[in-house]
Amino acid sequence: MIRWDKRIKLLFLLPAVIWVLTLTIAPLFFSLYLSFTDVKREVVITGVEEIPVLDKDGNPKTRSDGSIRTKKVKQKELQIKYDWVGFKKYKRVVNDQEYQDAAKFTFIYVIISVFVEIILGLFLAFLFNRRIYGRGFMRSLMILPIFATPFAIGFMFFTILFEISGPLAWMGIPFLSNHNWAPFSVMLVDIWQWTPFCFLVFLAALQGIPDDLIEAATLDTKSAYKIWTSVILPLLQPIIVLVILLRVAESAKLYDYIASLTKGGPGTATQSVSFLVFNKAFKMNDFGYASAGSFLMLIVVMVFVMLFFTRLRKTYE
Amino acid sequence: MNKNQGSLLTSIYTIIALGITMIFFFPLWWSFSNSLRIPKETFTVTGVGIPFINFTPTLGNWTHQLSFPEAHIALYNSSFIAVISTALAIVVGLPAAYALARFRFRFPPNKDITIWFISQRVLPPAAAVVPFFVLWNMLGIYDTKFGMIIVQTTFIMPFVVVIVRQTFLDLPIELEEAAMVDGATHIGAFLKVAVPLSVPAIAAASLIMFTFAWNDYFFVSVLMMKNFTLPIYIAGGVDSRGVQFWFIAVRTMIAVILPLILCLLAQRYIVRGLTLGAVKG
Numbered sequence: 001m002i003r004w005d006k007r008i009k010l011l012f013l014l015p016a017v018i019w020v021l022t023l024t025i026a027p028l029f030f031s032l033y034l035s036f037t038d039v040k041r042e043v044v045i046t047g048v049e050e051i052p053v054l055d056k057d058g059n060p061k062t063r064s065d066g067s068i069r070t071k072k073v074k075q076k077e078l079q080i081k082y083d084w085v086g087f088k089k090y091k092r093v094v095n096d097q098e099y100q101d102a103a104k105f106t107f108i109y110v111i112i113s114v115f116v117e118i119i120l121g122l123f124l125a126f127l128f129n130r131r132i133y134g135r136g137f138m139r140s141l142m143i144l145p146i147f148a149t150p151f152a153i154g155f156m157f158f159t160i161l162f163e164i165s166g167p168l169a170w171m172g173i174p175f176l177s178n179h180n181w182a183p184f185s186v187m188l189v190d191i192w193q194w195t196p197f198c199f200l201v202f203l204a205a206l207q208g209i210p211d212d213l214i215e216a217a218t219l220d221t222k223s224a225y226k227i228w229t230s231v232i233l234p235l236l237q238p239i240i241v242l243v244i245l246l247r248v249a250e251s252a253k254l255y256d257y258i259a260s261l262t263k264g265g266p267g268t269a270t271q272s273v274s275f276l277v278f279n280k281a282f283k284m285n286d287f288g289y290a291s292a293g294s295f296l297m298l299i300v301v302m303v304f305v306m307l308f309f310t311r312l313r314k315t316y317e
Numbered sequence: 318m319n320k321n322q323g324s325l326l327t328s329i330y331t332i333i334a335l336g337i338t339m340i341f342f343f344p345l346w347w348s349f350s351n352s353l354r355i356p357k358e359t360f361t362v363t364g365v366g367i368p369f370i371n372f373t374p375t376l377g378n379w380t381h382q383l384s385f386p387e388a389h390i391a392l393y394n395s396s397f398i399a400v401i402s403t404a405l406a407i408v409v410g411l412p413a414a415y416a417l418a419r420f421r422f423r424f425p426p427n428k429d430i431t432i433w434f435i436s437q438r439v440l441p442p443a444a445a446v447v448p449f450f451v452l453w454n455m456l457g458i459y460d461t462k463f464g465m466i467i468v469q470t471t472f473i474m475p476f477v478v479v480i481v482r483q484t485f486l487d488l489p490i491e492l493e494e495a496a497m498v499d500g501a502t503h504i505g506a507f508l509k510v511a512v513p514l515s516v517p518a519i520a521a522a523s524l525i526m527f528t529f530a531w532n533d534y535f536f537v538s539v540l541m542m543k544n545f546t547l548p549i550y551i552a553g554g555v556d557s558r559g560v561q562f563w564f565i566a567v568r569t570m571i572a573v574i575l576p577l578i579l580c581l582l583a584q585r586y587i588v589r590g591l592t593l594g595a596v597k598g
Contacts, residue, residue, distance in 0.1 A: 008503045009420045016413035016474060017430070023471040024437050027448035034447055080451070124337065132331040138338040140581055144345060146591070147580035151534035151548040152572040156348045159562050165360045167347055192344065197587075201596055204588045242595050249439040256534045260552065274443040274535070282539065287447050294443040305439055315595045316428040 035291035121198025154260025179269035351566035391550035402469035410477035418485035479594035484518035521586030
């Protein structure tokens with residue numbers, strides 16, 4: 001075993017740690033601070049300056065008496081004021097109907113899409129684990145959605161769910177214009193993009209199960225159902241839990257699809273927390289509300305991740 | 318008898334699998350098909366839109382779209398940001414991956430450092446976005462490629478750390494020891510032995526990181542204005558006359574084609590990469 005110099009150890013690790021620490025933890029603390037403040041952005045006129053008027057060659061223009069023509073220019077400065085308001089923003093967020101609706105939608109969205117993705121992913125993994133023709137080719141086609149640009153995917157589905165002449169128009173479903181259907185349309189996009197991911201992970205896990213284990217089980221029982229529930233699913237369980245964790249954390253960020261597919265509409269039917277926070281911050285300039293709103297979401301996601309923490313820790317021994 | 322039954326079952330499963338694959342492939346196909354139609358036909362073609370059978374294909378939309386400088390600027394900005402961020406993430410993240418695989422840290426222990434790296438991919442970016450906006454304005458790097466590169470590098474770095482860490486763990490340490498017996502320094506052993514042997518994993522990590530930097534819209538929409546990237550360019554296909562399907566299709570394809578190719582190239586590492594190293598695949 002080589003004896004590694006302690007300084008070398010730190011030299012390798014620290015740049016990445018410092019980089020990520022300053023750029024994630026620092027903004028988070030700043031965001032925490034902002035959530036307790038009322039941020040006012042004001043354009044303040046700090047003075048008036050006289051500058052010469054230039055002609056198109058860049059030379060100062062002169063008046064008929066020979067003096068240089070000048071114009072007065074107001075000097076503006078963007079000033080940001082932070083007023084400490086305590087928990088006021090949090091109270092407003094919690095009591096805000098719009099935030100409640102967004103939280104409810106995001107919650108239902110995450111539950112349904114992840115549930116469908118897991119079930120469908122398991123089914124597909126089971127199917128592709130069989131001996132079938134052209135498996136490699138179909139597998140390649142199946143996984144294409146994973147890497148597709150989510151924002152572009154939103155637009156793609158906009159053309160596919162187009163109610164007048166889209167390829168699914170024959171179904172007669174108001175995919176995007178009805179406030180009951182629109183949430184499902186967004187879920188459909190998520191399911192389309194991420195079922196292949198679940199499928200791929202489960203397939204890798206299934207192929208990792210030794211054949212003799214399955215063969216031994218077939219000696220006991222002929223029922224495929226029993227083999228699945230008593231042998232395969234228990235073996236897959238840690239991986240299913242991990243995929244659920246990753247998918248929940250990822251789909252809770254929901255923003256891109258909405259920004260291109262529904263813009264939160266119709267009305268506010270598909271407004272996710274991220275989308276609402278974005279609008280509050282950059283359309284209504286309410287940084288305090290946005291920070292408080294996103295922090296509440298952060299806490300919920302953190303609590304969820306913590307529930308899985310011990311298991312996750314074991315994976316990286 | 319058994320053999321016949323087996324091949325019948327195989328055929329049935331193949332047909333089911335093929336059907337599902339087609340359904341999943343359809344949206345990409347439809348978009349591609351749309352991009353080859355003359356504008357009027359984007360609303361009238363029925364069926365599954367096969368060129369030459371359902372309609373006469375044309376490259377008109379593509380040449381029209383690609384003739385505008387916006388397309389070139391968007392492509393250039395997106396590639397530039399993604400390439401530089403990926404390179405930076407590798408330069409900074411690779412030594413960390415090596416450190417986590419080879420050295421023992423007591424406080425905090427290695428696995429907690431690894432999990433901490435991963436946790437950034439789990440936390441919602443909405444929580445960090447207002448601070449970035451304010452800070453980037455203060456530092457004067459709002460709406461610059463430089464500012465965007467810093468943000469992207471931060472959020473893609475976990476990929477290289479967890480993917481390549483696993484590969485380093487799988488390398489026999491004797492190779493590095495031998496190099497050091499021959500007089501190489503620690504850094505030399507890392508650069509001349511460990512890194513060259515891990516090139517496939519590093520390449521796969523790069524493809525995944527490139528794609529994530531390329532695909533990002535959330536930070537782009539907050540921190541960029543005039544310096545637009547592909548997603549903003551796609552959004553430009555919607556104007557006051559409504560959504561122009563034929564342009565949207567072309568622009569979507571322009572954005573999506575590169576990630577799709579990279580996806581196929583990185584196939585073997587997607588499982589490990591996207592489960593953040595937890596499933597080896």
